[in-house]
Amino acid sequence: MTNLHDFAATGIDGQEIDLSSYDGSVVLVVNTASKCGFTPQYQGLQELHDTYGERGFTVLGFPCDQFAHQEPGTDDEIAAFCERNYGVSFPMFAKVEVNGKGAHPLYRWLKDQKGGLIGGAIKWNFTKFLIGRDGTVLDRYAPTTEPAKISGDIEQALA
Template identity: 65%
Template sequence: MTTLHDFTATTIDGEDRPLSAYDGHVALVVNTASQCGFTPQLEGLEQLHRQYADQGLAVLGFPCNQFGNQDPGSDEEIGAFCQKNYGVSFQMFSKVEVNGDDAHPVYRWLRSEKSGLLGEKIKWNFTKFLVGKDGQVLKRYGSTTKPEKIAADIEKALAA
């Protein structure tokens, strides 16, 4: 059975990171964008990271430019924007595609594990996937779900 831990992704700093590094952690995987109406959710994601990282939560941000050209910058520009404007200290990865033939393998897998309103497709930026300590997808949340609304589910997953 495939899990999140079977994949590798490139960090925003250009390093390949096996996602097995998050084995035993609860992960919140989010496709982010710097110029989206939902971009202020970066603040809420950072708050979750600060509140729960010591208990085993890993917030994993994957910038994506597939929706309305809302993240056109380079990885360096995206990283600087997220840090400067929202104090992002959680792990950001290199920009990816989340839908279509060129979708990153982790997103092809996430979409197949938990479909949303448009079936397997990601509808917009800031779609969130909660992944348990075992690497299995627990829940999928749409763009409009604010990070703080996920806290109870994170607590439950951390306690499992």
């Protein structure tokens, strides 16, 4: 069976990261963008990371420019924006595609595990996937779902 731990992705600093390093952690995977109406969710994502991090939780941010060109920057610009404006300390990755033929393998798998309102496709920036300690997808949340509303599910996954 495939799970989160079977994938690797390029960190925003260009280093390859084996996602098996999150084995035993609860993870929230989010496709992000710096120029989106949902961009302020970075603050809520950071708050989740701060609140639950010591208990084995992390957020993984995957910038994506597939929705109305709302993530036009380079990886360095994205990293600087996130740190400067939202104090983001959770892991960020290099820009990826989440839909179409060029979709990152992780996102192809995530969409297969939990479809959304428009089938498997990602609808917009800040679609969220909650992953359990065993690397399986527990739930999928719409871009409109504020991070704080996921805290109960995170608590349950950490229990």
